[in-house]
Amino acid sequence: MTTQHILAIDQGTSGTKAVVVDLGDSGAGRIAALAEVSLRPQYLAGGGVEQDPEALFDSVVTAGRRALAQAGVAVSAVALANQGETVLAWDRGTGRALTPAIVWQDRRAESLCAALADSADSVARRTGLVCDPYFSAPKMAWIRANLTREGVVTTTDTWLAHRLCGAFVTDASTASRSLLIDLDTVAWDDGLLALFGLTGEPLPDIVGSDEIIGSTDLFGPTLPVAGLIVDQQAALLAESCLEPGSAKCTYGTGAFLLAQLGGEPVRSTSGLTTSVAWRLRGRTSYCVDGQVYTAASAVRWAVDLGLVPSADQIDSAAAESSDGVLCVPALAGLAAPWWDSAASAAFSGMTLSSGRGNLVRALLEGIAAQVTALTDLVTADLGRPLTRLRVDGGLTQSAALMQAQADLTRIPVDVYPSLHATALGAAACAGLALEPGAAVADIMGTWTPRHTYEPLWSDDRAAEFMHRWRRAADMVLSQSDSPREPTP
Template identity: 70%
Template sequence: MYILAIDQGTSGTKAIVVDGGGAVLAIAEEALRPRYLEGGGVEQDPHALLDSVLTAGRRAGAAAGVPLAAVALANQGETVLAWDPATGEPLTPAIVWQDRRAERLCAARAPYADRVAALTGLVLDPYFSAPKMRWIRDELTTEGVVTTTDTWLVHRLCGAFVTDAATAGRSLLLGLADGRWSGELLDVFGLGSERLPEIVASDAVVGTTTAFGPEIPVTGLIVDQQAALLAEACLEAGTAKCTYGTGAFLLAQLGTSPTRSTSGLATSIAWRLREETRYCVDGQVYTAASAVRWLADLGLISGAEQLDAVAAPSSDGVLCVPALAGLAAPWWDAAATASFTGMTLSTGRGHLVRALLEGVAAQVAALTALVGADLGAPLSRLRVDGGLTRSRVLMQAQADLAQLPVEVYPSPHATPLGAAACALMALDPSLDAATVVGGWRPSAVYEPAWPAARAAEHLERWQAAARLSKEIS
């Protein structure tokens, strides 16, 4: 049984063909570059998104040369657009999860913040879907439907009008307790008259498509970060992973109980599989690989592959708060800006590169501590995936600052492998999650080299710098 699994992300789309044992037979990638606009806008061309899905999927399928049993799709989660349901044509750009232009809409709804959090497990913030949906309606168009990108892409593939439970859980429109669209929340955002997609499980077959060759089922719909959580076998409460992509995303498994965070993190649906809903707590770092791309745009490095060669042995006292798109959990400050502090005339580009990597690691370390507080016990280890895990400097900094062993997932394809796992479960009722994703071993393990006191001192200085970034924004 061969699955075409597609990961439609912010910076590109990846397609893999995987067999029933998890072996990857073929890979194809199509690059995407969001448009970063003044005022916090981040947009993508929907036609480019769809073209990347079709092109990458067809290339991977052709390279594998095997009969496909299904296509699975992982999505960005909180990126939205308006589109015409009659023709499938987009009516607006895709407004990316990083976009901050709905901040004023959230500020106007501040009196509802506690109620929104109680119903959704999330924070009232432009990061999530509903504020951006409202912004589209106010600023761009009242025509068509407004949904997350997964709904549009699936509609273009097979005509269905659906979204999976995990994606719906990132919208600020889903009641966490019952897993249904909430009329009360729709009214908060003035979206009560909108047509919303059907919420389905990640192992539901939602239609068929001929977009990649002979007709095959469309299934395995899931948010990218939750897909990686599944692929890395974070199946027991207290297991956690961090994905280092455009941003860095830390998720910890909660099991079947949606325990609410008391630390400013988000609680949402991890997945709905085998008629069971599991939950996770998560925190975000808005800029990780996008911060590295910023370094490259400035000419400090040629690309991510040069990070370790350029990074100095130490930052020599330089601290970086890489809040180039604001600070996410637990600060939730859209206006926070990036900073370098502690520089002198002897500061060189190597110090800046290392400080930025340590700044990403410091934010993730702060999240690991908060997740531990929510779980009632500290994390014992952190599983990691994503392109930036190739940086030994970043991974060692992560182990040092979080004071945790960091286990690198052996495949660079955690997200599509998680979507493929959902598809395999859809096609074979005898399979369970543990059977499909269990048994992997890390390709590398980074143990903390810093003593705990040094890590604590560094994090205290970094937190002070982060507070200053907030104050001067």
């Protein structure tokens, strides 16, 4: 394809990253510049998690301008990856935010979901998702019931796109995370809107990730805006998970495992969710996914508590062995397959000889164990085992965590060579928008793992650990009437 640079914005929970990506033939996927602006969500009593929308928007503009100044090259478009399920109310006329951004981790819509328990199976069949506050619609309904009836209520990507170029759109992958679309048609569903009390709400147009939605001059030169996509799906694309059965896990604020399904929206039978991977070239691809709510946020908790000096010292702070200590890092509840927002974190197996390093090692093994529980369920849904796991995100720099992941999943773990998979995936989508003749499979070229971790534990040792860990996970489940049990 023609040599061109893309400004890719990865707007995440803990910060916004702006990357200038070279998509030319000689440097496909090369990072020409990088700028980051940190954000710190506010964690509230009662399970609330909020962000300041203006700080969020300012971080997008500031990071983008810094990256462009650093790169010193002309760019052809702006791409935008988003958090997926973070929502807010805003004034469509002025673009002004009317509420805080209610982050995907927020659990305050739990009672609303509980009231819809009788409709849970129907919702799952129609949407591929579970009726849980993690997804957009419950939080949208919560905003309407508790904060404001004014303006429109949407995911953050729609608001950001409007602020950038005046469009009122969302992409198919983000829409599929809302609990408001029919997964087979990828269209807004009036019955689901009624179920969540959102009848009559203005909803954005659903577009493909390779569509140009407008233009912006907020970064200096007037640039087309394209490449809208959920952050996790962007990483799935960057890591070339194009064939059914290929899978990746991103270790960010949470950990997110996605496996490619191709063109068939197969519903999970094991507590995972099915959503749109992307709509490119007029074709919709689907993925099955599972979520771990706390990964890097669990490490940050350990740093704040004094268990670890800083996040980049997690490996040196970890002992060689957990020495029997187990950790279930459910600091924000448990997602798939338990879907228990009231589950709590726990360390167990401690004795007077247990030290700080044992707890740190147990925390890392606990994150890896949750991801392993998800890989087991993906295997059940696919009908065949995963043969490799591609991984990306900041925590892939922890050799201790990555080795634990390989040891527990019993498959090689390939570390993506860039820490910016989400931005690269969004850039690829924008590149496809600019080059109608380019093929999806060719847009990012090939990549070689930065490191591959091979399993070192025996099968028996891994199985025994996971058996003990699952028992520990059962113990932290809330005493609700019918918590979703994990698959043995």
